[in-house]
Amino acid sequence: MTTPSSTSLETAITELSLAIGQVLRRLRAESNPDELTWSQIVALARLEKAGPMTTADLARAESVKPQSMGATLAELEREGLVERHPHPTDGRQVLFALTAEGVEARRKRGALKREWLLAAMAKFDPDERQTLMSAAALIKRLSESE
Amino acid sequence: MTTPSSTSLETAITELSLAIGQVLRRLRAESNPDELTWSQIVALARLEKAGPMTTADLARAESVKPQSMGATLAELEREGLVERHPHPTDGRQVLFALTAEGVEARRKRGALKREWLLAAMAKFDPDERQTLMSAAALIKRLSESE
DNA sequence: TATTGTTATACTCTATAACTATA
């Protein structure tokens, strides 16, 4: 833990985590009153990819507490972007599913963030884009670590 | 914007941004009552790297509003981790600098997050670590885009 | 007993708006 190589690994980790934090602040800042919030986009994207899920499963998948995910889902439900269905066999559980409006909203009301990222990525050369795409998969594994 | 290649770029971008968000949530979750918050770590790291800075410069560097950075610095000052110095020529500006306690705190009170990241990185092979380190520099450029 | 979800409450982070002091 005190060898030169782990020290440089630690420096690199600091740089990586600072950079990650900053990109997320930039993404959050790309917004207008109609735009979905980041946590809403994340929840909708997860439901679209994985199909109907319970609050607890969504919370586990996104590394937040069930109460926090519950608040996000309550707001999405209020806007008609998700709807709840009873679980077929377990009366405690509630399955949340995207509505047609939810699919539409995810495409349209996250546009500014997507456009900012696309424009920023366009400034990289193909090799650099490839590195970022490879890194995306690794960062995903990183977030699932432990 | 509708060609196959930009579509796959867009998919990759979505994956990248979701992964980035999730890593940051994991990092935030690695905490105990003594641990510094993420925004405190970021501000201390910036001051340590770049030397004394004004609120406005720090805010620009981290893509937040001066008022937001002011709140972070006020808390750090209350804990004795930074101190303010008058600007030599401009009476409006205030230069914030790390104290000895600030240097110490950055090393010790962000330990859980650093340990989690180190442990997670240890699970990658050398090629993958190299990809992540290259990506760190690119992600930094991404955050500075525009 | 353990799990799912809800309600209540609080803290962090960030924003906007209005203000003061200095340039």
Added chain:
DNA sequence: TATAGTTATAGAGTATAACAATA
């Protein structure tokens, strides 16, 4: 006028604690 910083207020995101319903 323009800029640096402060104060006041609000909203998003998340957490913990206490509870009810179901398994």
